[in-house]
Amino acid sequence: MAHFNVVISGASSSVEDWQKASNAPKTELPKLNAEQKEVARKMAISEEEYARGVLVSQYGENRHRKRGETLGRRIEEILGGVGEPYRLEALIREGAKRRWVARINTPHEPKNIAIGFELADDVIDSAAVQDLERLKSLILESLGRKDLLGSLQ
Amino acid sequence: MILEGRVVRFRLSREGKAALKGLFEKPTISALVECVDELGAWIHHASKKRVQVGQSSILMLLKWDYFSTAVLDYAPELPVAREPIGFRSQGIRSETAKEKSERQIDSFPSLGIICV
Numbered sequence: 312m313a314h315f316n317v318v319i320s321g322a323s324s325s326v327e328d329w330q331k332a333s334n335a336p337k338t339e340l341p342k343l344n345a346e347q348k349e350v351a352r353k354m355a356i357s358e359e360e361y362a363r364g365v366l367v368s369q370y371g372e373n374r375h376r377k378r379g380e381t382l383g384r385r386i387e388e389i390l391g392g393v394g395e396p397y398r399l400e401a402l403i404r405e406g407a408k409r410r411w412v413a414r415i416n417t418p419h420e421p422k423n424i425a426i427g428f429e430l431a432d433d434v435i436d437s438a439a440v441q442d443l444e445r446l447k448s449l450i451l452e453s454l455g456r457k458d459l460l461g462s463l464q
Numbered sequence: 465m466i467l468e469g470r471v472v473r474f475r476l477s478r479e480g481k482a483a484l485k486g487l488f489e490k491p492t493i494s495a496l497v498e499c500v501d502e503l504g505a506w507i508h509h510a511s512k513k514r515v516q517v518g519q520s521s522i523l524m525l526l527k528w529d530y531f532s533t534a535v536l537d538y539a540p541e542l543p544v545a546r547e548p549i550g551f552r553s554q555g556i557r558s559e560t561a562k563e564k565s566e567r568q569i570d571s572f573p574s575l576g577i578i579c580v
Contacts, residue, residue: 320539323469326521329496329508342483350535354473364494366472368537371469407466 313397314387317379321406325370332366341365375404379411381435382426386413413446416442417454424453467497467505472503473535480530495526504528 314432315377339451342363351361354364383402390397403412414421425447433442475492476484495507504527 319468323466324471324496325469326496326498326508329471330521330569347537350473354475354535355490356473356494359472360494364473365537367471367496 314403315383317376317402318381318403319372319375320404322372322375322399322404323370323406324367326372328367328374331370332363335363335366339366341369351416359361378431382411382431383413385434385438385443385446386415388452389450390415390438393451394455397454406436413450415450422454424450424464467536469497469498470536472505472507474507474526475533476533477532480527480532482501482572483530495524498523504530515573560571 327433337359340359343358343362343365347361347365348358354396361423379402383399386399390399398415398416399413400402400416400421401414403414404410408425411426411428411431413424415424426446430442430449432444434437448460451457471494473492475493477569478487481491493507493509495509498508500506503527504522507526508521509524
């Protein structure tokens with residue numbers, strides 16, 4: 312279980328989410344709130360069709376949350392080498408800005424570190440040594456601990 | 465507004481109904497937007513035949529003129545909590561970053577919006 316919060320903001324869905332939601336049994340469909348029911352009625356869409364659209368978004372959000380947990384664990388591994396006072400508090404996905412923001416508690420103040428999707432995706436999907444090194448470099452530099460760059464494994 | 469990767473409910477315009485006659489049963493369609501360009505929105509449209517996960521699917525172009533309005537569920541992105549700059553009262557306990565973050569999350573319910 313992750314020790315940090317993952318906040319998904321501006322989640323996007325994939326075609327796999329779309330296909331999975333299209334095939335989902337009716338029992339899995341989320342309940343619509345009053346506003347959503349009203350929009351479905353006005354747009355002449357069945358509530359089931361609307362609910363499948365909501366389910367697509369939920370699948371997308373869950374997928375991003377799992378990816379965030381993977382990225383967060385990598386960040387925690389890096390912080391583990393820096394010392395106890397450095398702790399990942401939250402990881403926030405900002406879809407529109409195409410970045411994750413890691414909120415890290417330091418001995419002095421909380422720090423927000425932006426990690427672009429390109430680097431984050433590389434770390435999550437492949438976790439090759441050079442990807443992890445790039446992440447480590449970004450984290451340590453942002454924390455003002457470049458002195459540890461060569462020493463941490 | 466970034467539409468890519470979102471499920472959008474489009475209502476066809478009069479022009480769209482005429483041009484797409486026979487393609488859609490209803491004047492309103494739900495679709496996942498793959499991308500948008502100057503021509504319109506490229507959509508994954510749910511066909512009656514179910515597509516299995518991992519199989520390729522066909523994208524359809526919905527020209528900008530072919531729909532009159534669109535609806536999607538929208539939640540504004542949360543601002544990242546930042547520490548205030550300046551003096552802090554010693555007598556009153558200030559809100560912690562975690563409390564502030566939770567308050568911000570609670571204050572942004574999901575909204576339905578209509579783009580015309």
